[in-house]
Amino acid sequence: MNRRDAISRVALILGGTIVGAEVFLAGCKPKPETFSLFEDYDVLLLDEIAETILPATDTPGAKEAKVGEFMTRIVRDCYEEMNQVIFLGGMRKIDEESFLKYGGTFLKITPEQRLELLTEIDEEQKVYTEEKDPAAPPHYFRLMKELTLWGFFSSEVGATKVLRYLEVPGRYEGCTPYKKGEKAWAT
């Protein structure tokens, strides 16, 4: 699926409420092979969404692990069409909610506002996921959150600086002491 198809399907799903989508569809007709599902703006947006989910503290956050780029790669090449549509629609939805609530798109609002907005969306996602029919499509923020956790904790930054990772453990012990606060093994 290319970006054009995806955007037009997003428009259908969301009832044409995406900011800028009509302009995009009407105004832009590049050759199909030059289409990509994501643009530079999306990587910036996804980096900030991911960073809000897993922020830098005394250890690095999702942005340093390039989770935005990771998400675009997985969604583009590994997702089925339906989830691509849901994911892309979700990015627009977040910008839209952000604009309606705080008067600016997600990249323009403060980290506190981002946290507040995405916390609300995550709560909505949790209820939806819990109650939905197993065959019903996933919530877009469920996809984003899952990709963020996966992309971050399987990255070099996440595995080695936030978790513990040993390339060659050399031995196995099945029952070792553990103190609260010690990091988990990456794998």
Add this chain to the structure above:
Amino acid sequence: METFDAIVIGSGISGGWAAKELTEKGLKVLLLERGRNVEHIKDYVAADKEAWDYPYRGTRTQKMIEEYPVLSRDYPLNEKNLDFWVKDSECPYTEIKRFDWFRGYHVGGRSLMWGRQSYRFNELDFEANAKDGIAVDWPVRYAEIAPWYDYAEKFAGISGNRDGLPQLPDGQFLPPMEMTCVEKDVAARIKEHYKGKRHMIIGRTANLTAPHEGRVNCQFRNKCWLGCPFGAYFSTQSSTLPAAMKTGNLTLRPWSIVTQILYDKDKKRATGVEVLDAETNKTYTFSAKIIFLNASTLNSTWILMNSATDVWPDGLGSSSGALGHNLMDHHLGVGASGRMEGYEDKYTYGRRPNGIYIPRYRNYAGDKRDYLRGFGYQGGGGREGWGREIKELTIGIGLKEALSEPGEWTMGIGGFGEILPYHENKVTLDKTKKDKWGLNVLAIDCELKENELKMRKDMMNDAVEMLTMAGVKDVQGWDGDGTPGRGIHEMGTARMGKDPKSSVLNKFNQVWDAPNVFVTDGSFMTSASCVNPSLTYMAFTARAVDHAISELNKQNL
């Protein structure tokens, strides 16, 4: 035409063993492999990669799913070792009923990607067909094969505990791996509750827990299926191939698809093989006094079906009426799991390429069910990582901190059930469909029947009951996909037996109609047991070579 003392067709677990044993006995051996060469260590291109070195972190893309429609049905389709799996589009087959066939066509075959669990059949396994009055009797008993299990284990290097259980005979083990704290307690509770009738033991696996036969011991990276640069698990490349090479008697020829075994009907002996070079499409013939057929269960049968068709239209071994029939696998995808409270002050060190095993207890030692045979479980208990759901947290610093620490302990077990040998579960040639080389393909017609479906109910219910009894909470049973093939333990289709009228092979794996052809991969299996079968192929292969040498010396072949 080049001539050798022996030709081995296929370089996987059993073919590698045949090559080692034959060359060590002084025979000049040609080892044929239909796929590319994979050189030990050098060609394990992913072995030293980290998770973050993969663009898709190991997962499958939509493009991969299109190219590997069969492989995509289960875990083998992945980014990390894709080169070790057969591209379905090049090597199609016909599914009269769905059969998930996961193949590896390269030097080493599936010995590179295998699960390494290594168990002996027990006494009852070899008697079961006779006692139940089904299929045909094994022509071999446990006592006869036991020394060959010893022999295979001593060379392969099997880690395990001597548990003293007649249902799962002990072997020549390297030190066992350790259970986790939760596994130890669950094992103790199972033993106590079932009064010694059920046991949970540490898995017995072909991973070295001590240096062995010049190979380095396991480093607990748990990356076995990428190929091990330490040679710490048994594969053709780490073990049998170097042993065979060392003799100076081995010629390895990759890209060699054997299209038929050449047969002299007057002498009633095979004379050699015809090979299609998979790269050049040129045809070659090679001759030898004896032939070991180890092309993997279904492909060995394919070769037999395409051989000596001027004498028997349905191929060498078809005079028995058994060739292609009695296809078996282990049925799985059923079990239970839950979470274990407590143990917050316990953890693990290292990545263990092994789990726990619960040997068969159904229809054994006085137990009687409304189906025949039984099942075992594999599983494990460990602490959750970052992939867990934390209900009370949403996003932000709290989530990150929580996921940076280990979660709860969980424990799960999944069953491996015996499939009976049914004449109707079979493979035939589909001459209407061709592979990339213009060769006809196999049609597979195999299904689970009532016995297996009844067994699956026990497999789930027992799993739930045992875990619940052992203190595991929120235990959820599952009965998912039991489609044959998914066990990746194809067996049968050229079974051994006592009578040439109902079996393809005699008790030494010789084709009744061509005693200088030995078939020692999974196709010889007369019944399936419920234990992982590769160790049994190793033992029978070594025994068959021993017999072949003795028959050669007596000039009987």
